[in-house]
Amino acid sequence: MKAIIVMSASDNVGNAIEDIVKGDTVAYEVDGERRQFTALADIPFGFKAAVKDIALGGDIVKYKETVGRAAKPIRVGECVHIHNVEGKRGRGDLTEVQA
Amino acid sequence: MTFWGYVRPDGSVGIRNHTLIMANGRGAANLAALLTKLVAGAKCFVQPNENGRDAEDRKTIARTIVGLARNPNVGAVLIVGNKKNGGYPEFTYEAIVGEIEKSGKPLDTLFMADCGGFQQAVGLGMRKARTLARKASEVRREEVGLGRLSLAVKCGYSDATSGMSGNPVVGHLFDRVVEAGGTCLFSETTEVIGAEHIVAKRFTEEAERAKFLAAVERVEAEARATGEDIRTINPIPANIQAGLTTLEEKSLGAITKGGTKPIRGCLTYGEIPAGRGLYYMDSWMSSTALFLGFTAAGSVLNIFQVGGGWFTTDAMMPTANTGLVAPTLYMTGNPRTFEKAAEEMDFSSGTVITDREPIAAAGERLLGEVLGNASGRLTKGETMDVNDNLEVYLRGPGL
Structure with a gap:
């Protein structure tokens, strides 16, 4: 059993506080309730795992706030990082319409 | 809840007691750096060049010089320069030395124009900086509240x-x-x-x-x-x-x-x-x-x-x-x-x-x-x- 920390119940990601390997059972607690899922990828210490399914373009929520949007559909247990998330702010590479 | 700090004349509290040597104007920065090497425990700030900078950035440089000198961790200050005035308005004697003086801490100045040039300034500057360093060392730590x-x-x-x-x-x-x-x-x-x-x-x-x-x-x-x-x-x-x-x-x-x-x-x-x-x-x-x-x-x-x-x-x-x-x-x-x-x-x-x-x-x-x-x-x-x-x-x- 491996552990992640989910900062708030409305978050859809949590941070690994140990090195998680694909196939590990991962547990976390929100609002006093213990939940678990199976890791679909390696999630090293400090990296994020999805604790809810996130649709393409959906908000990534951490600290009850939006920290980016899904660049691909993301399933519970996947690693959430630059390969499947993009930022919304400071996007000099996009025109305003795209942003 | 308390700590032991250096209470300065303006009431601010430092936790260190440094002698600071700084140039007013980039043209005297090397003199400041040299004097710092010659005086035990002295600190030096070599400022970025103010020449060719807009007013906003010149103000930032001047504010940094004055602020560092006024920092409560500084027990005494020597400001060196080429001459008392003559540069951009942000670096006049009043704007720099005048502002630092308000802190009431031991302060001296050294201008190359007043002492016959760079090499003479080194000798006089050493004397001034060593005197300031001894003066700074007279202050004792006092117990003060966390709020300071x-x-x-x-x-x-x-x-x-x-x-x-x-x-x-x-x-x-x-x-x-x-x-x-x-x-x-x-x-x-x-x-x-x-x-x-x-x-x-x-x-x-x-x-x-x-x-x-x-x-x-x-x-x-x-x-x-x-x-x-x-x-x-x-x-x-x-x-x-x-x-x-x-x-x-x-x-x-x-x-x-x-x-x-x-x-x-x-x-x-x-x-x-x-x-x-x-x-x-x-x-x-x-x-x-x-x-x-x-x-x-x-x-x-x-x-x-x-x-x-x-x-x-x-x-x-x-x-x-x-x-x-x-x-x-x-x-x-x-x-x-x-x-x-x-x-x-x-x-x-x-x-x-x-x-x-x-x-x-x-x-x-x-x-x-x-x-x-x-x-x-x-x-x-x-x-x-x-x-x-x-x-x-x-x-x-x-x-």
Whole structure:
């Protein structure tokens, strides 16, 4: 059993506080309730795992706030990082319409 | 709750007692640097060149010089120059020496024009600086209340622990110091992008809130003007390789270092706050520039709260002594970073992760650490005689 920390119940990601390997059972607690899922990828210490399914373009929520949007559909247990998330702010590479 | 500090004539309290030698005008910087080598324990600030700089940047340089000299950790000051006046209006005798004089601390000046040139100035300057150093050494530490402390924080090499177990612990410390009547500064305008709505709510004055939001807007516009995704600039590669994904994520973890108290004002780089309490400083995040700006604003101890997940070995003091006269306290909320670099880190709150230590308990431990350093114990960085690169946050072009 491996552990992640989910900062708030409305978050859809949590941070690994140990090195998680694909196939590990991962547990976390929100609002006093213990939940678990199976890791679909390696999630090293400090990296994020999805604790809810996130649709393409959906908000990534951490600290009850939006920290980016899904660049691909993301399933519970996947690693959430630059390969499947993009930022919304400071996007000099996009025109305003795209942003 | 008390510490042992140096009470200055203006009532401010220092935790160190340095003699500072500085040039007024870049043309005398080499004289200042040379004199510093010749006087035991003296510190020197070599200013960036003010020539060909716009008024805004010249003001920033002048503010930095005056602020460093007025910092409570400075016991005595020698200002050297080519001549008393003659440069840009920001660097007149009145604007620099006149402002420093208001602190009431021992101060002397040395102008090459008045003593027959550079080599003669070296001899006279040595005499003056050595006299000042002895004068500064006469001051004794006194026991004063926590509310006399002025602190600042910057976070760096951020990773997931920064927002979980590092910055919130500093936030607790800040709340305690502010409650006691002290002054606390936090900053890093790029790294509030995505979290500015949370910080903005806490300003007590509408005009200060507007200044803050305008600063965030300006920096984001500068970021967009690069034509790049900000993510290729900030979060820096070390953040991304440690698991931080977007600037917004980094920002939301970063702002917790400012605690929860009302924010009294939005300062410009190196600006001395008008009163006590919690202040935001609009500045570039670089550790080579920001600690200097905090020190110019009166911080006597700068906290560098690092994540450090990116580092593989004990290479954990990426900048040393960039507060010049204000020590840097290195801490981490990452238990792995502390394990790798216990010799460099003054404090660890990685226990918030490993032992589920409450944030408040770790914050109280940090307060104890801070009071120890404030009372005279050296930080680990201070034990190294490293004079790191210092940069002043200048925004205009060189013309």
